[in-house]
Amino acid sequence: MEVEVLKTLARGWTDDTWPMIPCPSCSRGELGPDDQHPLAREESWESKDWRKHDFWEPEWIHGQFHGALVCGRAQCREYVAVTGDWKLIEQRDDENRWDGDSFQPLFTPRFFLPALKLLPTAPRLEIPAPIEERLQAASTVLWADPSSAGNRVRAAAEALLDDQNIPRTATTAKGRTQRFTAHDRIVKFRTAGHPEEADLLEAVKWIGNDASHEDSLSVADVLDGVDLLEHALRLLYDTRPATLKERASRINQQRGTRPPADQ
Known part of the structure; x- marks a missing residue:
């Protein structure tokens, strides 16, 4: 089960598509974003520089993020530090249609501590x-x-x-x-x-x-x-x-x- 979930995680997630994965500490609870401390993201220098381009598009925006995930099991509540990259992508509706205006960040992980179990x-x-x-x-x-x-x-x-x-x-x-x-x-x-x-x-x-x-x-x-x-x-x-x-x-x-x- 973990492998398939990790493959989903490797493809990146948005605020509404986070895959619930087993906690690496208790193995019984599931990790999810901490609502009280949302992931912090910063736009990279390269991304800011690209804004000067005549044909700049919102999809060019990207950077790094950091924060913590938390185990949902009350007896555990382990915090897992996470860092990685993010970029803006088109936000689509339930029928996979883009309204021509909305974007959302896609997060791709680069490090977890404690490490997620394989x-x-x-x-x-x-x-x-x-x-x-x-x-x-x-x-x-x-x-x-x-x-x-x-x-x-x-x-x-x-x-x-x-x-x-x-x-x-x-x-x-x-x-x-x-x-x-x-x-x-x-x-x-x-x-x-x-x-x-x-x-x-x-x-x-x-x-x-x-x-x-x-x-x-x-x-x-x-x-x-x-x-x-x-x-x-x-x-x-x-x-x-x-x-x-x-x-x-x-x-x-x-x-x-x-x-x-x-x-």
Whole structure:
């Protein structure tokens, strides 16, 4: 759920389209703009300079904003600092029509503190700590430096391979250390009986490669990688299927929800 909401957030929001996202502190409440302290925005020097242009239009206005979001849960009320960019866009009605005169600011985030979580909090999804740590590291830089975040998501995928006992190195017959690439390890993971999970991790690896070589990843690109990694994590670490299988077996043996009465 978080990934889809974050993708919406990456596209920007207006005053009336803020996507409610889970609080990074309590994971139970939802973040929203603080009505008592609305986001403060300033027009940039460049935007002011553009006003001198003969063909200036209101859509050229842009700048930076800062402020706080607040958790709506009364027991939490966490404040999350946010900064980013804004620009004016045409304000449209419910039928997507512009009246030819109205504009509204579109906010695009660049930083959150505390960082927003990339994966939902799920009691039955027991993700190993090294993977969670790398995803947390990715979340702290996601908005400001998506390519760096993409590298950290790839590192989380490699941590998953570590947890699945897929070696990083091997000793050759001559006693030398042979290092395996991420691709080599994914191939080993596939042949070890995890073809679906290996395909997901391979896609995460390619996204990480783009981050390393092109420095051009978007937030949406990184979130695609997180989405793929999350599915692999659910296939490997979600305890719910085993729990449901055990429950079904017990009910079938009892031929109902309760053990048969003693005869």
